[in-house]
Amino acid sequence: MIGREVSVRYGTRRVLERLSFEILAGAWTCLVGPNGCGKSTLLRALAGLIDLDQGSISLEGRLLADWSRRERARRIGWLAQTSSPADLTVSECVALGRFAHTGWLGAVQSADAAAIARALAATGASDWATRRLSTLSGGERQRVQLARVLAVEASVLLLDEPTTHLDPPHQEDICRLLRAQAQGCGATVVSAIHDLSLALMADRLLVLGPQGLVGHGTPEQALAGDWLSLAFGKSIKIIRSGAGYAWQPQLG
Numbered sequence: 001m002i003g004r005e006v007s008v009r010y011g012t013r014r015v016l017e018r019l020s021f022e023i024l025a026g027a028w029t030c031l032v033g034p035n036g037c038g039k040s041t042l043l044r045a046l047a048g049l050i051d052l053d054q055g056s057i058s059l060e061g062r063l064l065a066d067w068s069r070r071e072r073a074r075r076i077g078w079l080a081q082t083s084s085p086a087d088l089t090v091s092e093c094v095a096l097g098r099f100a101h102t103g104w105l106g107a108v109q110s111a112d113a114a115a116i117a118r119a120l121a122a123t124g125a126s127d128w129a130t131r132r133l134s135t136l137s138g139g140e141r142q143r144v145q146l147a148r149v150l151a152v153e154a155s156v157l158l159l160d161e162p163t164t165h166l167d168p169p170h171q172e173d174i175c176r177l178l179r180a181q182a183q184g185c186g187a188t189v190v191s192a193i194h195d196l197s198l199a200l201m202a203d204r205l206l207v208l209g210p211q212g213l214v215g216h217g218t219p220e221q222a223l224a225g226d227w228l229s230l231a232f233g234k235s236i237k238i239i240r241s242g243a244g245y246a247w248q249p250q251l252g
Contacts, residue, residue, distance in 0.1 A: 023204075043160050075155050077157045093145070101152075155186075197247050
């Protein structure tokens with residue numbers, strides 16, 4: 001996906017100001033930055049859910065605005081911060097991800113059932129298939145919502161805070177799953193994640209600050225350029241920890 005001079009305005013407030021970027025296919029890109037910098041807005045713009053005040057976004061060499069809603073729904077899997085109604089069963093919730101293929105009145109075919117089963121297995125939610133969302137914990141619901149997105153089997157996955165409500169081991173599992181979707185399945189994965197240690201597991205970072213785009217590149221480039229400190233307006237200390245990175249709070 002390519003964005004050129006992307007600007008979004010809410011009333012008199014411009015949230016995104018002339019952002020230009022290229023999100024690589026087959027890679028996991030993480031949006032990082034302080035609250036209010038426009039991460040969720042950018043994800044919604046990439047999903048085609050809001051109108052641009054200026055600029056353009058293209059997908060597969062074609063302006064996103066020229067794709068029909070159904071075409072976008074088949075190619076873009078979207079995970080918002082809000083969840084599905086709690087009276088649905090887990091299977092019913094995950095099946096929502098297939099509506100772009102079946103239509104609202106279409107019957108679930110064998111291909112759809114297989115996609116749902118794969119999504120449940122990938123997120124570790126298969127054992128809950130008949131349970132209602134209202135009986136699950138917040139972390140379990142989040143895994144079901146991610147399964148719904150995976151069931152689309154889209155080429156682009158846009159995820160707003162996919163690790164919300166999850167304990168650390170399951171956060172790690174989800175990040176491993178996102179990497180597998182990109183590197184193993186060739187999907188373009190874009191996520192907003194607040195936890196810097198998790199975000200630095202991504203293939204690439206798109207770092208936003210109050211004044212706009214700070215940088216877009218690999219985690220190594222972001223650390224070498226101290227993009228995180230620039231984005232947050234204070235010193236951010238990142239240390240190498242095994243095969244990954246860890247944010248070190250400075251309380252002194």
